[in-house]
Amino acid sequence: MDLNISGLVAALLAFYGVHSFNQYKKRNNQDDQTEWVPRLIKVATETTAQSLSEKDFYQILNTLRPFVNNCNENYVTFESFTNHSIRYCKECLEQQTHDNKSIQEKKLRLIANVLLKYHWEIHELNNSSFFMISRSVSWKNTFKPIWIRKREHKEKIEELFQNFFNEFKSY
Structure with a gap:
Protein backbone atom coordinates (compact mmCIF):
# COMPACT_ATOMS: atom_id res chain seq x y z
CA MET A 1 0.00 0.00 0.00
CA GLU A 35 13.02 37.80 -32.33
CA TRP A 36 11.45 40.83 -30.70
CA VAL A 37 13.87 40.76 -27.76
CA PRO A 38 17.02 41.13 -29.94
CA ARG A 39 15.32 43.90 -31.90
CA LEU A 40 14.44 45.72 -28.68
CA ILE A 41 17.98 45.28 -27.39
CA LYS A 42 19.24 46.83 -30.61
CA VAL A 43 16.95 49.85 -30.16
CA ALA A 44 17.91 50.17 -26.49
CA THR A 45 21.66 50.01 -27.08
CA GLU A 46 22.43 51.25 -30.59
CA THR A 47 19.98 54.10 -31.12
CA THR A 48 21.58 57.51 -31.14
CA ALA A 49 20.13 60.93 -31.87
CA GLN A 50 21.85 60.92 -35.27
CA SER A 51 20.66 57.43 -36.25
CA LEU A 52 17.10 57.82 -34.92
CA SER A 53 14.59 56.90 -37.62
CA GLU A 54 11.00 55.83 -38.08
CA LYS A 55 12.18 52.22 -38.02
CA ASP A 56 13.12 52.56 -34.32
CA PHE A 57 9.67 53.83 -33.40
CA TYR A 58 8.03 51.05 -35.41
CA GLN A 59 10.21 48.48 -33.62
CA ILE A 60 8.82 49.71 -30.29
CA LEU A 61 5.25 49.81 -31.61
CA ASN A 62 5.58 46.25 -32.91
CA THR A 63 6.35 44.99 -29.42
CA LEU A 64 3.32 46.75 -27.95
CA ARG A 65 -0.31 46.04 -28.69
CA PRO A 66 -1.74 47.77 -31.76
CA PHE A 67 -4.19 50.08 -30.01
CA VAL A 68 -4.44 52.06 -26.81
CA ASN A 69 -6.22 50.16 -24.06
CA ASN A 70 -9.10 51.62 -22.06
CA CYS A 71 -7.71 51.68 -18.55
CA ASN A 72 -7.37 54.04 -15.63
CA GLU A 73 -4.32 56.17 -16.44
CA ASN A 74 -3.96 57.24 -12.81
CA TYR A 75 -2.54 53.87 -11.79
CA VAL A 76 1.00 52.83 -12.59
CA THR A 77 0.42 49.59 -14.48
CA PHE A 78 1.62 47.88 -17.62
CA GLU A 79 -1.51 49.08 -19.42
CA SER A 80 -0.88 52.74 -18.58
CA PHE A 81 2.79 52.32 -19.55
CA THR A 82 1.90 50.84 -22.94
CA ASN A 83 -0.76 53.48 -23.57
CA HIS A 84 1.75 56.20 -22.81
CA SER A 85 4.41 54.56 -25.00
CA ILE A 86 2.04 54.03 -27.93
CA ARG A 87 0.89 57.66 -27.82
CA TYR A 88 4.45 58.96 -27.62
CA CYS A 89 5.67 56.83 -30.54
CA LYS A 90 2.71 57.87 -32.69
CA GLU A 91 3.28 61.54 -31.83
CA CYS A 92 6.90 61.22 -32.90
CA LEU A 93 5.97 59.44 -36.12
CA GLU A 94 3.38 62.10 -36.94
CA GLN A 95 5.90 64.76 -35.89
CA GLN A 96 3.51 66.30 -33.38
CA THR A 97 5.99 66.31 -30.52
CA HIS A 98 8.17 69.26 -29.67
CA ASP A 99 11.02 67.11 -28.39
CA ASN A 100 14.32 67.38 -30.19
CA LYS A 101 16.10 64.27 -31.52
CA SER A 102 18.26 63.70 -28.43
CA ILE A 103 15.23 63.76 -26.09
CA GLN A 104 13.31 61.46 -28.44
CA GLU A 105 16.28 59.09 -28.44
CA LYS A 106 16.46 59.08 -24.63
CA LYS A 107 12.74 58.46 -24.27
CA LEU A 108 12.75 55.73 -26.91
CA ARG A 109 15.67 53.96 -25.23
CA LEU A 110 13.90 54.30 -21.89
CA ILE A 111 10.75 52.65 -23.29
CA ALA A 112 12.81 49.81 -24.80
CA ASN A 113 14.69 49.25 -21.55
CA VAL A 114 11.49 49.16 -19.50
CA LEU A 115 9.93 46.66 -21.93
CA LEU A 116 13.01 44.44 -21.65
CA LYS A 117 13.07 44.68 -17.86
CA TYR A 118 9.35 43.92 -17.65
CA HIS A 119 9.79 40.91 -19.94
CA TRP A 120 12.64 39.66 -17.74
CA GLU A 121 10.64 40.03 -14.52
CA ILE A 122 7.59 38.26 -15.97
CA HIS A 123 9.80 35.58 -17.51
CA GLU A 124 11.48 34.92 -14.15
CA LEU A 125 8.15 34.81 -12.35
CA ASN A 126 6.51 32.47 -14.86
CA ASN A 127 9.49 30.13 -14.86
CA SER A 128 9.46 29.64 -11.12
CA SER A 129 7.02 27.21 -9.62
CA PHE A 130 6.11 26.01 -6.18
CA PHE A 131 8.50 23.07 -6.35
CA MET A 132 11.35 24.66 -8.28
CA ILE A 133 14.23 26.30 -6.47
CA SER A 134 14.63 29.97 -7.16
CA ARG A 135 17.59 31.01 -9.31
CA SER A 136 18.74 33.33 -6.57
CA VAL A 137 22.30 33.96 -5.48
CA SER A 138 21.60 34.22 -1.77
CA TRP A 139 20.56 31.20 0.28
CA LYS A 140 17.96 33.28 2.07
CA ASN A 141 15.87 33.50 -1.12
CA THR A 142 16.49 29.99 -2.41
CA PHE A 143 13.50 28.21 -0.87
CA LYS A 144 11.02 31.09 -0.81
CA PRO A 145 7.44 30.03 -1.48
CA ILE A 146 5.94 31.11 -4.80
CA TRP A 147 3.38 33.50 -3.24
CA ILE A 148 6.17 35.51 -1.58
CA ARG A 149 8.15 35.63 -4.83
CA LYS A 150 5.02 36.77 -6.72
CA ARG A 151 4.48 39.60 -4.25
CA GLU A 152 8.13 40.68 -4.55
CA HIS A 153 7.96 40.60 -8.37
CA LYS A 154 4.77 42.66 -8.30
CA GLU A 155 6.50 45.26 -6.11
CA LYS A 156 9.52 45.31 -8.47
CA ILE A 157 7.27 45.84 -11.47
CA GLU A 158 5.31 48.64 -9.80
CA GLU A 159 8.60 50.32 -8.89
CA LEU A 160 9.84 49.86 -12.46
CA PHE A 161 6.82 51.66 -13.93
CA GLN A 162 6.90 54.39 -11.28
CA ASN A 163 10.56 55.05 -12.09
CA PHE A 164 9.72 55.09 -15.80
CA PHE A 165 7.06 57.76 -15.43
CA ASN A 166 9.29 59.86 -13.17
CA GLU A 167 12.22 59.67 -15.56
CA PHE A 168 10.05 60.16 -18.66
CA LYS A 169 8.63 63.39 -17.24
CA SER A 170 12.09 64.65 -16.28
CA TYR A 171 13.22 64.95 -19.94
Missing part, protein backbone atom coordinates in the same frame (compact mmCIF):
# COMPACT_ATOMS: atom_id res chain seq x y z
CA ASP A 2 2.79 2.46 0.95
CA LEU A 3 4.67 1.52 -2.19
CA ASN A 4 1.62 2.29 -4.35
CA ILE A 5 1.11 5.71 -2.73
CA SER A 6 4.77 6.67 -3.05
CA GLY A 7 4.76 5.52 -6.69
CA LEU A 8 1.66 7.60 -7.37
CA VAL A 9 3.21 10.68 -5.72
CA ALA A 10 6.43 10.17 -7.71
CA ALA A 11 4.46 9.87 -10.94
CA LEU A 12 2.50 13.05 -10.21
CA LEU A 13 5.70 14.97 -9.40
CA ALA A 14 7.32 13.69 -12.59
CA PHE A 15 4.28 14.73 -14.63
CA TYR A 16 4.33 18.19 -13.04
CA GLY A 17 8.06 18.57 -13.71
CA VAL A 18 7.73 17.57 -17.38
CA HIS A 19 4.73 19.87 -17.84
CA SER A 20 6.57 22.84 -16.25
CA PHE A 21 9.63 22.23 -18.42
CA ASN A 22 7.52 22.03 -21.59
CA GLN A 23 5.80 25.32 -20.73
CA TYR A 24 9.23 26.91 -20.17
CA LYS A 25 10.46 25.67 -23.57
CA LYS A 26 7.28 26.88 -25.27
CA ARG A 27 7.68 30.43 -23.89
CA ASN A 28 11.34 30.55 -24.88
CA ASN A 29 10.54 29.19 -28.33
CA GLN A 30 7.97 31.95 -28.91
CA ASP A 31 10.55 34.60 -27.98
CA ASP A 32 13.11 33.03 -30.33
CA GLN A 33 10.70 32.82 -33.25
CA THR A 34 9.55 36.42 -33.13
Whole structure:
Protein backbone atom coordinates (compact mmCIF):
# COMPACT_ATOMS: atom_id res chain seq x y z
CA MET A 1 0.00 0.00 0.00
CA ASP A 2 2.79 2.46 0.95
CA LEU A 3 4.67 1.52 -2.19
CA ASN A 4 1.62 2.29 -4.35
CA ILE A 5 1.11 5.71 -2.73
CA SER A 6 4.77 6.67 -3.05
CA GLY A 7 4.76 5.52 -6.69
CA LEU A 8 1.66 7.60 -7.37
CA VAL A 9 3.21 10.68 -5.72
CA ALA A 10 6.43 10.17 -7.71
CA ALA A 11 4.46 9.87 -10.94
CA LEU A 12 2.50 13.05 -10.21
CA LEU A 13 5.70 14.97 -9.40
CA ALA A 14 7.32 13.69 -12.59
CA PHE A 15 4.28 14.73 -14.63
CA TYR A 16 4.33 18.19 -13.04
CA GLY A 17 8.06 18.57 -13.71
CA VAL A 18 7.73 17.57 -17.38
CA HIS A 19 4.73 19.87 -17.84
CA SER A 20 6.57 22.84 -16.25
CA PHE A 21 9.63 22.23 -18.42
CA ASN A 22 7.52 22.03 -21.59
CA GLN A 23 5.80 25.32 -20.73
CA TYR A 24 9.23 26.91 -20.17
CA LYS A 25 10.46 25.67 -23.57
CA LYS A 26 7.28 26.88 -25.27
CA ARG A 27 7.68 30.43 -23.89
CA ASN A 28 11.34 30.55 -24.88
CA ASN A 29 10.54 29.19 -28.33
CA GLN A 30 7.97 31.95 -28.91
CA ASP A 31 10.55 34.60 -27.98
CA ASP A 32 13.11 33.03 -30.33
CA GLN A 33 10.70 32.82 -33.25
CA THR A 34 9.55 36.42 -33.13
CA GLU A 35 13.02 37.80 -32.33
CA TRP A 36 11.45 40.83 -30.70
CA VAL A 37 13.87 40.76 -27.76
CA PRO A 38 17.02 41.13 -29.94
CA ARG A 39 15.32 43.90 -31.90
CA LEU A 40 14.44 45.72 -28.68
CA ILE A 41 17.98 45.28 -27.39
CA LYS A 42 19.24 46.83 -30.61
CA VAL A 43 16.95 49.85 -30.16
CA ALA A 44 17.91 50.17 -26.49
CA THR A 45 21.66 50.01 -27.08
CA GLU A 46 22.43 51.25 -30.59
CA THR A 47 19.98 54.10 -31.12
CA THR A 48 21.58 57.51 -31.14
CA ALA A 49 20.13 60.93 -31.87
CA GLN A 50 21.85 60.92 -35.27
CA SER A 51 20.66 57.43 -36.25
CA LEU A 52 17.10 57.82 -34.92
CA SER A 53 14.59 56.90 -37.62
CA GLU A 54 11.00 55.83 -38.08
CA LYS A 55 12.18 52.22 -38.02
CA ASP A 56 13.12 52.56 -34.32
CA PHE A 57 9.67 53.83 -33.40
CA TYR A 58 8.03 51.05 -35.41
CA GLN A 59 10.21 48.48 -33.62
CA ILE A 60 8.82 49.71 -30.29
CA LEU A 61 5.25 49.81 -31.61
CA ASN A 62 5.58 46.25 -32.91
CA THR A 63 6.35 44.99 -29.42
CA LEU A 64 3.32 46.75 -27.95
CA ARG A 65 -0.31 46.04 -28.69
CA PRO A 66 -1.74 47.77 -31.76
CA PHE A 67 -4.19 50.08 -30.01
CA VAL A 68 -4.44 52.06 -26.81
CA ASN A 69 -6.22 50.16 -24.06
CA ASN A 70 -9.10 51.62 -22.06
CA CYS A 71 -7.71 51.68 -18.55
CA ASN A 72 -7.37 54.04 -15.63
CA GLU A 73 -4.32 56.17 -16.44
CA ASN A 74 -3.96 57.24 -12.81
CA TYR A 75 -2.54 53.87 -11.79
CA VAL A 76 1.00 52.83 -12.59
CA THR A 77 0.42 49.59 -14.48
CA PHE A 78 1.62 47.88 -17.62
CA GLU A 79 -1.51 49.08 -19.42
CA SER A 80 -0.88 52.74 -18.58
CA PHE A 81 2.79 52.32 -19.55
CA THR A 82 1.90 50.84 -22.94
CA ASN A 83 -0.76 53.48 -23.57
CA HIS A 84 1.75 56.20 -22.81
CA SER A 85 4.41 54.56 -25.00
CA ILE A 86 2.04 54.03 -27.93
CA ARG A 87 0.89 57.66 -27.82
CA TYR A 88 4.45 58.96 -27.62
CA CYS A 89 5.67 56.83 -30.54
CA LYS A 90 2.71 57.87 -32.69
CA GLU A 91 3.28 61.54 -31.83
CA CYS A 92 6.90 61.22 -32.90
CA LEU A 93 5.97 59.44 -36.12
CA GLU A 94 3.38 62.10 -36.94
CA GLN A 95 5.90 64.76 -35.89
CA GLN A 96 3.51 66.30 -33.38
CA THR A 97 5.99 66.31 -30.52
CA HIS A 98 8.17 69.26 -29.67
CA ASP A 99 11.02 67.11 -28.39
CA ASN A 100 14.32 67.38 -30.19
CA LYS A 101 16.10 64.27 -31.52
CA SER A 102 18.26 63.70 -28.43
CA ILE A 103 15.23 63.76 -26.09
CA GLN A 104 13.31 61.46 -28.44
CA GLU A 105 16.28 59.09 -28.44
CA LYS A 106 16.46 59.08 -24.63
CA LYS A 107 12.74 58.46 -24.27
CA LEU A 108 12.75 55.73 -26.91
CA ARG A 109 15.67 53.96 -25.23
CA LEU A 110 13.90 54.30 -21.89
CA ILE A 111 10.75 52.65 -23.29
CA ALA A 112 12.81 49.81 -24.80
CA ASN A 113 14.69 49.25 -21.55
CA VAL A 114 11.49 49.16 -19.50
CA LEU A 115 9.93 46.66 -21.93
CA LEU A 116 13.01 44.44 -21.65
CA LYS A 117 13.07 44.68 -17.86
CA TYR A 118 9.35 43.92 -17.65
CA HIS A 119 9.79 40.91 -19.94
CA TRP A 120 12.64 39.66 -17.74
CA GLU A 121 10.64 40.03 -14.52
CA ILE A 122 7.59 38.26 -15.97
CA HIS A 123 9.80 35.58 -17.51
CA GLU A 124 11.48 34.92 -14.15
CA LEU A 125 8.15 34.81 -12.35
CA ASN A 126 6.51 32.47 -14.86
CA ASN A 127 9.49 30.13 -14.86
CA SER A 128 9.46 29.64 -11.12
CA SER A 129 7.02 27.21 -9.62
CA PHE A 130 6.11 26.01 -6.18
CA PHE A 131 8.50 23.07 -6.35
CA MET A 132 11.35 24.66 -8.28
CA ILE A 133 14.23 26.30 -6.47
CA SER A 134 14.63 29.97 -7.16
CA ARG A 135 17.59 31.01 -9.31
CA SER A 136 18.74 33.33 -6.57
CA VAL A 137 22.30 33.96 -5.48
CA SER A 138 21.60 34.22 -1.77
CA TRP A 139 20.56 31.20 0.28
CA LYS A 140 17.96 33.28 2.07
CA ASN A 141 15.87 33.50 -1.12
CA THR A 142 16.49 29.99 -2.41
CA PHE A 143 13.50 28.21 -0.87
CA LYS A 144 11.02 31.09 -0.81
CA PRO A 145 7.44 30.03 -1.48
CA ILE A 146 5.94 31.11 -4.80
CA TRP A 147 3.38 33.50 -3.24
CA ILE A 148 6.17 35.51 -1.58
CA ARG A 149 8.15 35.63 -4.83
CA LYS A 150 5.02 36.77 -6.72
CA ARG A 151 4.48 39.60 -4.25
CA GLU A 152 8.13 40.68 -4.55
CA HIS A 153 7.96 40.60 -8.37
CA LYS A 154 4.77 42.66 -8.30
CA GLU A 155 6.50 45.26 -6.11
CA LYS A 156 9.52 45.31 -8.47
CA ILE A 157 7.27 45.84 -11.47
CA GLU A 158 5.31 48.64 -9.80
CA GLU A 159 8.60 50.32 -8.89
CA LEU A 160 9.84 49.86 -12.46
CA PHE A 161 6.82 51.66 -13.93
CA GLN A 162 6.90 54.39 -11.28
CA ASN A 163 10.56 55.05 -12.09
CA PHE A 164 9.72 55.09 -15.80
CA PHE A 165 7.06 57.76 -15.43
CA ASN A 166 9.29 59.86 -13.17
CA GLU A 167 12.22 59.67 -15.56
CA PHE A 168 10.05 60.16 -18.66
CA LYS A 169 8.63 63.39 -17.24
CA SER A 170 12.09 64.65 -16.28
CA TYR A 171 13.22 64.95 -19.94
